[in-house]
Amino acid sequence: MAGQMRGKVTVDVKECKxxxxxxxxxxxxxxxxxxxxxxxxxxxxxYTGQDCTACGICFYCCPEPGAxxxxxxxxxxxxxxxxxxxxxxxxx
Ligand code: SF4
Ligand code: SF4
Numbered sequence: 001m002a003g004q005m006r007g008k009v010t011v012d013v014k015e016c017k018x019x020x021x022x023x024x025x026x027x028x029x030x031x032x033x034x035x036x037x038x039x040x041x042x043x044x045x046x047y048t049g050q051d052c053t054a055c056g057i058c059f060y061c062c063p064e065p066g067a068x069x070x071x072x073x074x075x076x077x078x079x080x081x082x083x084x085x086x087x088x089x090x091x092x
Pocket of ligand 1: 007026027029030031054055056058059070
């Protein structure tokens with residue numbers, strides 16, 4: 001059952017090597033490998049679009065520093081704030 005959305009994740013398909021570590025490590029299983037290939041010939045990860053809690057586990061498991069950005073919904077709004085990854089993200 002889908003809970004209240006608390007976060008989301010973006011994956012830079014040009015940085016992702018398709019190792020699948022993020023997919024295996026995500027507790028609510030909301031990441032998957034795409035059927036399409038990226039320029040490296042790998043199947044990059046993507047967010048399924050629901051159930052992300054913004055826990056950040058995928059970010060810390062990923063061996064590619066620029067591949068994953070985690071966003072958390074701000075307390076009083078619908079806007080997302082990058083919390084892990086991304087050029088201007090603040091550390092937890
Ligand atoms: S932040 Fe947590 S819940 Fe969201 S995709 Fe990453 S591992 Fe899954
Ligand atoms: S852990 Fe990183 S490199 Fe591996 S599939 Fe996920 S985003 Fe791609």
